[in-house]
Structures are given as structure tokens and as C-alpha cells.
Amino acid sequence: MPASPTRFLLRRPNLPLAEAWALLDDPEPAGTPLVEIPLLGSVSAGLPIEACADTSTIRVPSCMVRRNTYALRVRGNSMIDCNIFDGDVIIIERQESAENGETAVVMINDQEVTLKKLYIDRAGVRLQPANERMAPIFLKNSDIQVLGLVMGVVRQDELAA
Template sequence: MSQASTHYLHRRPNLPLAHSWVSIEGVDLVEIPLLGDVSAGMPIEACPTNGSIRAPSRMVRRNTYALRVRGDSMIDCNIFDGDVIIIERQESAENGETAVVLINHQEVTLKTLYIEKTGVRLQPANTSMPPIYLKNSDIQVLGMVMGVVRQRELTH
């Protein structure tokens, strides 16, 4: 017999993403749209879906949505394959912020964004994966990570 265990990780502001998580209780849950998948690896085609997920209200702001993570490129930031990330819709990111990025209007990925002289570097949080280098005009920031909803199967 198995059942799902849900954990909620909330991002504390002004800290590097790898060190910013605090576990919070799943009380006062609100429903937000689950808009599809985001790659934590090689970028994948943006394929919107219509679903929803429940998240603690303190993770939710005005323009909040969720995406399911596919891949292992952000494991050093405590974001794993199968996690659902809570995103605040935003069109810009500070240097060193972890963001959901649209590449060439067709692929989405989750990476840490670094602004460099020649363009931007999308850096994975996994030492076994290389960064992606692009021109500023090739990317569009879609949002910032505010939280993680992690569901794991528990077997008895």
C-alpha cells in the first residue's frame, strides 16, 4: 500500500537559491494553475497544459503559476526531477537569479541566469552539466522560483 507525502519548500528572499529553502506546513492551501513542464536539463518545447495544483497561500502572489520539473540540472539548488515549482510571473531577472526562461520563443528551461559581456549564460546547478550561452535577444524571462511542491510515494 502506498500513499503520497507532500512537502512544501518556500523560498526565503535575498539568499542564494541553494540555501534559501525553508520547509513550511501545507495549511491554507489555494489552487493555482499548473501550466506544463519546464526542463531542468536540455531545453524542451513549451507545451502548455491545463491543470492545477494546491500550494500554501504564502507562496502565492498575484501572478503565480506552477510548472513540473523534468530533469536533473538544478539538483544542487534542491530542485529535483518530478518536483513542481511555484513561479511568480516576472519579465526580468537579476544577475545570478534562478528563472524560468523561454529560448527563441519555443523552448523553456529552468536555470540560473548570468549576464555577461557577450550575452547571457544559463547555468545549471549540477556540476556534470554544461552552461548554455545565448544572446540577450534569444531569451525571455518568464518568472522566478518562489517555492517547491514535492510529492513522494511512501510505501508501507
């Protein structure tokens, strides 16, 4: 059975994440070389999971890579309304801050990692899933550390919903 084609979704700026994805059609023939970036493990799109490092790599179009880019495999369905599904690999730009409403990889209490929309105010932090069937997580500002923002998605066709 032949391998399913890989699809690369690039985040377009200044759009809500659910509408922000541009499909890169067959990047190599179009002249966009593939480059290797670290695939550092998994991130939960659901209940936070313990941060576990991995040391593999993934090849992505060079236009998806910036200064401090890495990838994480998504586990769970809390971000499906942003077109991020269980099994997808997300492309992350390492950053230590996020604007309200941005989709971020967040470490909780230096132990667990999750992927959620981030909202911060004086009362604390709300980590909001993009799945109406899942409840938000409320924390103190000091409980979280932003690890990076979602810039792209790599999806195998059999994983696509």
C-alpha cells in the same frame, strides 16, 4: 498503499537558492489555507524542451502565492544543487526580468523553455545549471525571454533525493 505526504518548500529571500528553502510543516493545520494555482505544464532542468501548455491546477499554501503565480513540473536534473529535483513542481512568480544569478524559467527563441540560473553581460547570456556535470548554455540577449522566478517547490516524498 497510502499516498506520500506532500512537502512545501518556500523560498526565503536574500539567500543562495541552495540554502534558501524553508519547509512549511503541515500548512493546513497551522492555519495556512491551500489555494489553487495553474499548473501550466513542464519545464526542463536539462536540455531545453518545447513549450507545451497544460491546463491543470495544483493546491499550494496561500503564503506561496503572490500576484501572478503559476506552477511547472520539473523534468531533468540540472538544478539538483539548488535542491530542485526531477518530478518536483516549482512555484513561479511571473516576471520579465531577473538579476544575475537568480533561478529563472527562460524561453529560448520563442520555442523552448528551461530552468537555469541566469547570468547576463554585454557578451550575452549564460544559462547555468546547478549540477556540476552539466554544461552551461550560452546565447545572445535577444534569444531569451524571462518568464518567471522560482519562489517555491512542491515535492512528493517518494521523489525526494
